Amino acid sequence: MVTLALRTLRHRTGGFLATFAATFLGATILMAFASLLDTAAAGVDPATRETLTLMASVAGGWCLVIVAFAVASTLTLAARQRDREMALLRSIGATPAQVGRMIVVEAAVVAFVAAVVAIPAGYGLGRLLFRLLVETEQVAAGVAYRFGVIAVGIGVGVTVVGALLATLVTTRRIARPAAQQLVADEPRRMGWKRVTFGWLLVAAGVNCGLLTVLLFSGAGSDAMQTAGQASIWVSAGLALLSPVLIRGVTAVLAVPLTRFGGASGYLTVANLRRRSQQMAGALMPIILFTGISLGTLVMQSVENRATDDGGTIPASMERNIETLNLVVVGMLALFAAIMLVNTLVAATTYRRREFGQQRLTGATPGQVRRMVGAESAVLAFTGVLFGSLASLATILPFTIARTDRLVPDAPALIWPAIAVVAVVLTMTASIGTARRALRTPATEAVGLTA
Structure with a gap:
């Protein structure tokens, strides 16, 4: 199975591009922040060491959480797209353990190669981050940037280990009977572990909001x-x-989709109901992008207004806080945006066979494009809606604690700007990929040509 995994990687390189891109970007971000720890360990002054360590631990820690989350999501989507392949291997005698080892080897090789290739990018991004800290006078001008063992070790080690842990979730699907894996329909219900963990994370966020109001009212930043x-x-x-x-x-x-969308609306509703698990892979980065970006930017805007109105925080500390927040939201938003495009392109490209089948049963290319556009609109609407709700867990408690008001004093253009970016990325990636997929003749797409 190890040999088969290596041959699969060699002959199906395009099928692993989404996973490679996710791990490459994740390793780049992790190395960039971890390099600050290399710099802090190079005999700098205590103030600089504290700034670098704070930036690496806080910002890098949250980036680690989001990166691991996104990589696991990408690997899960890739595994779902290979159900038929796994079923065929099972049907010719491969055991679930053998197929599982093959997937583990594939994930390990892809993650290791992506992490190694990401070293120059991590160095460059880390240097840009360090220069930003120097230019904002948070790090002394005489300090030299270091990129060493800590950055490479964390970047490569965490990326490979995270990918292997993610495969433990995806390989559980292999235990299903081969005949069941050949069926395209997905399970109607989510696993209880995923539901429980999801609600626990929501509860943790709500608890942080409550602690903000109860413990930090009047405590400033x-x-x-x-x-x-x-x-x-x-x-x-x-x-x-x-x-x-x-x-x-x-x-x-x-009802409105089927009533006003005609055949395309009917196909949209049918696909959203039948393929909700795969659609969820594209919805995840939209929620993360919207929730984190909106929450952090509005929070920082409220803090800036409060400081301008007579705050007692030293200017240097306020600058440190603002830089930290903007760097975190910038890194996470960029990563989530790239992951959104990456996931949508991979998921839509995989549907080339489905599009061919729809065209052979009477759907026109225009109807298929409108179907994909409607699906993308629903995804964007859902992601922006629930991402905006998630951002309130930060916005409302911080506004109350910082200003004793409920409505934040923030620029009104923040939410529309974030929403427009999410919608444009979603629609462009989905419709553009579908348009390219439809250039393939329908008979060729479903494998009916000689």
């Missing part, structure tokens, strides 16, 4: 310690529950 985490936890929890969210929104929109 210290309220960010708990408020900043709240939207991240809630966003991650709702992302895990995304199959349920898709089904709920689809149930509400089913």
Whole structure:
């Protein structure tokens, strides 16, 4: 099975691009923040060491959580797309353990190669991050940037271990009977472990919001310690529950979609109901992008207004806090945006056979494109809606604790800007990939040509 895994990687390189991209980006971000620990260990002054360690531990820690979450999601999507392949291996005598070893070897090789290739990118991103800290006078100008064992060790080690742990979840699907794996329909219900873990993350975020109000009212920027985490936890929890969210929104929109969308609307509703698990892989980064970006940017805007109105925080400390928040939201938002495009392209490309079958049964290319557009619109709407709700776990408690008000004093353009970015990325990636997939003749797409 090890030999088969290596041959699969060699002959199906395109099928592993999504996983490679996720692990490459994740390793790049991890190395960039971990390099600050290399720099801090190079005999710098105590103030610089504290700044670098804080940035690496807080920002890098949250990036680690989101990166691991996104990589696991990508690997799960890739495993679902290979159900038929796994079933064929099972049908010719391969045991679940053998197939599982093959997937583990594939994941390990892809993760290791991606992490090694990401070393130059991690060095470059880490240097840019370090330069930002120097230019904002948070790090002394004479300190030299270091990229060493800590950065490479964390980047490669965490990426490979995280990918292997993620495969433990995906390989559980192999235990199903081969005949069941050949069926395209997905299970109607989510696993109880996923539901429980999702709600626990939501509860953790709500708890952070409550602690912000109860413990940090009048404490100034210290309220960010708990408020900043709240939207991240809630966003991650709702992302895990995304199959349920898709089904709920689809149930509400089913009537207008089928009534006004014609054949395309009917296909949209049918696909959203039948493929909610795969659609959830694309919904996750939309929720994370919206929730984390909106929550952090509004929180920082409220803090800036409060400081301008007579805050007592030193200017240097305020600058440190703002830089930390903007770097975190920038890194996570960029990663989530790239993961969104990456996931949608991979998921839509995989549906080339499905599009061919629909065209052979009478659907026109225009109807298929409109179907994909409607699906993307539902995904974008669902992601922005629940991401916005997740951001309230940070916005409302911090506003109350910092200003004794319920409505935040923040620029009104923040939410529309984030929503527009999420919608444009979702629609462009999905429709553009579908348009390319439809260039393949229908008979060729379903494998009917000689």
